[in-house]
Amino acid sequence: MKELAYLNKYILKYGFRLSLGVIFMIISNIFAIAPAQVVRYAFDLVVDTLKTQTILQESAFYDQYINDFFQVVLLYGGLIVLMAFLRGIFLFFVRQTIIVMSRLIEFDLKNDIFEHYQKLSLSFYRKNNTGDLMARISEDVSKVRMYLGPAIMYSINMVISFVLTISLMLSINVKLTFWALLPLPLLSISIYFVNNIINKKSELIQQQLSTMSTFVQEAFSGIRVIKAFVREKESLSQFTDTANEYQDRQLELAKVNSLFYPLMLFLIGLSTILTVYVGGIEVGEGAITPGVIAEFIMYVTLLTWPVTSLGWVTSIVQRAAASQKRINEFLNIEPEIISPTEEPFEIKGDVKFENVTLVYPDSGIKALDHLSFEINAGKTLAILGTTGSGKSTIANLIARLYDPTEGRILIDGHDLKKLNLHDVRSQINMAPQDVFLFSNTLKNNIAFAKDDATDEEIITATKNAGLWENIQQMEYGLDTIVGERGITLSGGQKQRTTIARAILGTPKILVLDDSLSAIDTKTENAILNNLQTVMKGRTSIIISHRVSSAKLADKIIVMHEGKIIEQGSHNELLTIEGHYKSLFDQQSKSSN
Numbered sequence: 001m002k003e004l005a006y007l008n009k010y011i012l013k014y015g016f017r018l019s020l021g022v023i024f025m026i027i028s029n030i031f032a033i034a035p036a037q038v039v040r041y042a043f044d045l046v047v048d049t050l051k052t053q054t055i056l057q058e059s060a061f062y063d064q065y066i067n068d069f070f071q072v073v074l075l076y077g078g079l080i081v082l083m084a085f086l087r088g089i090f091l092f093f094v095r096q097t098i099i100v101m102s103r104l105i106e107f108d109l110k111n112d113i114f115e116h117y118q119k120l121s122l123s124f125y126r127k128n129n130t131g132d133l134m135a136r137i138s139e140d141v142s143k144v145r146m147y148l149g150p151a152i153m154y155s156i157n158m159v160i161s162f163v164l165t166i167s168l169m170l171s172i173n174v175k176l177t178f179w180a181l182l183p184l185p186l187l188s189i190s191i192y193f194v195n196n197i198i199n200k201k202s203e204l205i206q207q208q209l210s211t212m213s214t215f216v217q218e219a220f221s222g223i224r225v226i227k228a229f230v231r232e233k234e235s236l237s238q239f240t241d242t243a244n245e246y247q248d249r250q251l252e253l254a255k256v257n258s259l260f261y262p263l264m265l266f267l268i269g270l271s272t273i274l275t276v277y278v279g280g281i282e283v284g285e286g287a288i289t290p291g292v293i294a295e296f297i298m299y300v301t302l303l304t305w306p307v308t309s310l311g312w313v314t315s316i317v318q319r320a321a322a323s324q325k326r327i328n329e330f331l332n333i334e335p336e337i338i339s340p341t342e343e344p345f346e347i348k349g350d351v352k353f354e355n356v357t358l359v360y361p362d363s364g365i366k367a368l369d370h371l372s373f374e375i376n377a378g379k380t381l382a383i384l385g386t387t388g389s390g391k392s393t394i395a396n397l398i399a400r401l402y403d404p405t406e407g408r409i410l411i412d413g414h415d416l417k418k419l420n421l422h423d424v425r426s427q428i429n430m431a432p433q434d435v436f437l438f439s440n441t442l443k444n445n446i447a448f449a450k451d452d453a454t455d456e457e458i459i460t461a462t463k464n465a466g467l468w469e470n471i472q473q474m475e476y477g478l479d480t481i482v483g484e485r486g487i488t489l490s491g492g493q494k495q496r497t498t499i500a501r502a503i504l505g506t507p508k509i510l511v512l513d514d515s516l517s518a519i520d521t522k523t524e525n526a527i528l529n530n531l532q533t534v535m536k537g538r539t540s541i542i543i544s545h546r547v548s549s550a551k552l553a554d555k556i557i558v559m560h561e562g563k564i565i566e567q568g569s570h571n572e573l574l575t576i577e578g579h580y581k582s583l584f585d586q587q588s589k590s591s592n
């Protein structure tokens with residue numbers, strides 16, 4: 001239960017609302033209890049009137065007497081209606097304070113979790129799948145909200161109505177109170193157990209629902225593959241299987257639910273019977289008036305919901321504690337990469353790797369092995385190499401998405417780890433190898449990192465990225481929606497969109513990670529030429545598998561298994577009979 005203590009700071013923040021809620025709850029309870037006494041008076045009045053009626057029947061006051069009787073009964077009736085109305089109004093205020101408080105905390109909590117998620121390193125995202133991250137920010141937070149809203153509200157209500165009602169009952173008749181309340185703890189305990197069964201079954205349903213949604217999501221995003229391999233029938237039958245399982249689990253829950261209400265009604269009925277039976281004996285002995293029986297039946301009805309809620313609230317609190325535990329697991333993870341300073345830093349563009357080794361924390365793979373190289377501001381570095389040789393890892397390290405396991409990376413002679421992280425990242429733009437576009441317009445995708453980008457700047461960026469001609473042919477131009485992950489664009493168009501995004505705002509260091517691979521050599525040459533103008537005086541790092549992307553660079557390094565095996569300019573490397581030369585020969589042959 002200690003997990004829920006994390007939420008106390010939020011409860012304190014909205015303490016005023018909660019206190020108001022408690023006051024409204026007390027008032028609404030008073031208006032709920034008071035009618036029972038009015039009923040007793042009315043009941044006793046009816047009994048008395050029935051007794052005296054026969055005596056007065058012959059008297060001259062009889063009509064007046066009956067008239068007065070009806071007026072008093074009417075008054076009692078009016079009082080009951082008025083109190084029910086006031087009770088309703090205050091219950092409205094209770095919900096407006098306590099339930100609204102829970103919604104506000106839910107909002108704060110979701111924002112805090114999202115903000116924290118964003119600070120966590122990439123290795124965290126490799127270890128945890130998206131479904132799990134989503135579940136904690138949505139379903140788990142919803143369960144926690146059930147504790148903050150309904151559970152807190154009904155617990156307060158329970159305490160107030162127990163104290164007020166039971167003390168009133170005891171002050172009237174102890175024996176009758178004992179018998180009337182006897183079945184209620186049983187009700188509470190059975191509801192707790194039934195609720196637990198319901199929760200377990202609901203969880204199974206939830207799991208099946210998420211299996212079903214994952215399946216549907218995959219089926220639709222992979223629809224091209226499904227159609228191309230004519231697997232629609234198999235896909236449908238798999239869906240039917242999961243849907244059947246979902247239906248079975250729902251039916252099981254429905255069975256438990258249908259047991260739940262009869263059980264509740266049985267125990268409440270038992271309470272009423274006991275009240276009438278023991279109350280009757282007490283009336284016979286002259287200990288109470290008959291009106292008390294009616295009053296007690298009303299009290300029992302009033303206590304039914306708080307007693308029921310006791311079992312319900314207990315299981316809500318248990319579930320909320322389990323959910324908060326899962327949320328805390330993530331909230332307690334410290335971001336591995338943090339900015340050590342707030343001091344502003346302006347990048348010139350010198351990049352130096354000093355004996356850098358990187359072992360990926362999650363896979364244990366040594367991606368870079370004592371790597372050293374440097375590139376001066378304003379120059380272009382091309383990185384070539386076999387697959388898995390560590391090229392993208394260099395890009396990840398320059399943007400400080402990971403920190404080296406050994407060695408240092410220097411930007412303008414300063415250790416990257418000691419610089420203002422926000423300033424560094426905002427001056428380094430990267431077009432990553434795994435292209436990611438948001439399902440938004442092309443314009444918004446390109447202007448992603450520069451909110452104030454003008455249309456002119458965006459158009460210039462698309463021209464330099466060799467994308468403008470394509471955009472002009474599109475019906476909606478820059479306002480074309482690219483679909484989920486850019487599904488409506490070709491591979492090359494997607495790559496060029498990310499290049500436009502990266503060069504917009506002319507970064508101090510530009511990293512293109514295999515961003516020209518799906519582009520024909522003619523367009524590639526045009527883009528590389530444009531880059532020379534756009535990136536004049538700025539540092540560019542071009543990662544590629546193709547010699548054509550590298551040949552214009554001031555310096556080329558060739559990687560293999562995390563190490564540099566060759567380095568120099570295009571002409572220098574052609575003089576060595578090595579990997580670069582053989583790549584050059586192969587690629588020139590295939591392009592002829």
Ligand SMILES: Nc1ncnc2c1ncn2[C@@H]1O[C@H](COP(=O)(O)OP(=O)(O)OP(=O)(O)O)[C@@H](O)[C@H]1O
Pocket residue numbers: 126360361362363364365366367385386387388389390391392393394433514
């Ligand atoms: N985020 C990561 N977590 C764990 N291991 C990784 C991660 N990224 C890459 N690796 C591993 O590190 C090694 C180097 O990968 P990297 O992506 O840097 O190679 P690359 O030269 O860019 O390859 P390619 O040319 O195929 O893109 C590979 O063995 C890869 O499996």
